[in-house]
Amino acid sequence: MLKNAILVICDGLADRPLRALNGLTPLESARTPNLNRLAKRGITGIVDTIGVGIRPGSDTSHLALLGYDPEIYYTGRGVFEAAALGMELKRGDVALRANLATVDENMIIEDRRAGRIESSEPFVRELNGITIDGVHFMVASGLGHRAAIVMRGKGLSSNLSNNDPHILGVRPHFVRALDKSKEAEFTAGALNKFLERAHAALSKNPLNKERVKVGKPPANYLLCRGAAILKGFPDFEEMFGLKAACVSAVGLYKGVALAIGMDLVSVPGATGRPDTDIEAKFRAAIEALQEYDFVFVHIKAADNLAEDGNFREKRHFIERIDRAARMLLNLKETLVVVTADHTTCSELKMHTGDPVPIMIVGEGVRADKVKRFGERACALGGIGRIKGLDVMKEILNLMGRAEIYGA
Ligand code: ZN
Numbered sequence: 426m427l428k429n430a431i432l433v434i435c436d437g438l439a440d441r442p443l444r445a446l447n448g449l450t451p452l453e454s455a456r457t458p459n460l461n462r463l464a465k466r467g468i469t470g471i472v473d474t475i476g477v478g479i480r481p482g483s484d485t486s487h488l489a490l491l492g493y494d495p496e497i498y499y500t501g502r503g504v505f506e507a508a509a510l511g512m513e514l515k516r517g518d519v520a521l522r523a524n525l526a527t528v529d530e531n532m533i534i535e536d537r538r539a540g541r542i543e544s545s546e547p548f549v550r551e552l553n554g555i556t557i558d559g560v561h562f563m564v565a566s567g568l569g570h571r572a573a574i575v576m577r578g579k580g581l582s583s584n585l586s587n588n589d590p591h592i593l594g595v596r597p598h599f600v601r602a603l604d605k606s607k608e609a610e611f612t613a614g615a616l617n618k619f620l621e622r623a624h625a626a627l628s629k630n631p632l633n634k635e636r637v638k639v640g641k642p643p644a645n646y647l648l649c650r651g652a653a654i655l656k657g658f659p660d661f662e663e664m665f666g667l668k669a670a671c672v673s674a675v676g677l678y679k680g681v682a683l684a685i686g687m688d689l690v691s692v693p694g695a696t697g698r699p700d701t702d703i704e705a706k707f708r709a710a711i712e713a714l715q716e717y718d719f720v721f722v723h724i725k726a727a728d729n730l731a732e733d734g735n736f737r738e739k740r741h742f743i744e745r746i747d748r749a750a751r752m753l754l755n756l757k758e759t760l761v762v763v764t765a766d767h768t769t770c771s772e773l774k775m776h777t778g779d780p781v782p783i784m785i786v787g788e789g790v791r792a793d794k795v796k797r798f799g800e801r802a803c804a805l806g807g808i809g810r811i812k813g814l815d816v817m818k819e820i821l822n823l824m825g826r827a828e829i830y831g832a
Pocket of ligand 1: 436437482483484728766767
């Protein structure tokens with residue numbers, strides 16, 4: 426009897442055949458004895474995480490794989506980034522990603538990252554809690570120059586343009602309403618006032634006076650983008666009856682997990698980079714299975730390596746995932762699911778719409794004849810070709826937790 430499930434999503438794992446790898450993908454050309462052993466025991470297939478030929482973002486594809494239709498729930502990545510910074514969002518809040526930047530006395534952008542300051546925290550602290558036109562502003566600091574802004578109030582809209590022109594030597598744009606609704610007009614107006622006030626406050630910040638004195642660019646302006654409104658996600662446990670936890674080192678995925686009510690398990694040594702401790706992540710996930718019915722493990726680096734065109738390092742990282750996957754071989758009461766959120770093509774250095782491989786291993790699974798975990802091997806498997814939203818349905822069914830349709 427299956428007690429619980431572990432879902433491992435390897436970001437950007439899938440790829441296209443590469444000439445430099447003799448027409449194989451990095452996954453196909455990697456030595457992956459443990460993943461292959463799992464594939465041999467399980468049922469395999471391929472997944473269009475959003476739909477056929479659609480190039481998925483990481484946030485939308487994760488929502489779909491976790492059973493949340495992005496068509497209904499996705500409004501932009503701002504809410505996930507803010508949630509990941511520890512901001513407690515409420516339904517109707519509008520969240521934006523922000524950079525601390527440098528403008529000169531004529532408001533011309535000199536540096537979009539304020540000389541890559543080490544932490545935005547001492548700068549944004551005083552901007553937290555400002556109220557303008559009845560809208561309450563909260564600001565949280567992220568890594569380096571990054572921050573997130575959350576607006577809370579009645580009648581807000583996230584249909585806003587960015588103020589970041591993405592180039593130097595020009596003024597920041599005004600935030601504009603992207604539709605004719607009074608909500609969008611109102612939200613843009615309040616945000617523009619806030620940005621002006623933030624600029625005035627930041628310019629007076631003693632830390633910036635210090636920076637100017639030693640010839641460093643002051644962190645005196647907020648460039649923001651990606652406005653998103655929190656629609657309110659049904660709780661994962663309510664939707665699926667599974668108490669769930671997430672193991673991830675990266676803000677966006679932690680944000681997705683938090684937004685759907687998963688608990689976070691933090692793992693020392695998990696970095697989200699190629700040097701991450703994959704064994705430690707699996708160990709923590711397996712431990713969490715004592716307490717949770719469902720553990721989602723996110724492994725990031727294959728995606729970044731492919732986006733850098735570094736297919737050899739991607740292959741090497743996949744081999745590291747494989748070595749750690751040895752720990753998944755002896756989970757008797759656990760349904761083990763391994764897949765990816767999208768294909769990241771090392772040659773094009775971007776996400777593409779090709780389907781990704783999936784394997785599901787556990788008691789009661791109708792194992793197929795596939796003996797390798799790879800893009801083309803899994804295309805021959807018993808699951809066939811499914812959509813991202815089907816994955817949770819398949820998991821619930823195999824766990825014996827699906828509700829009957831009809832009598
Ligand atoms: Zn991704």
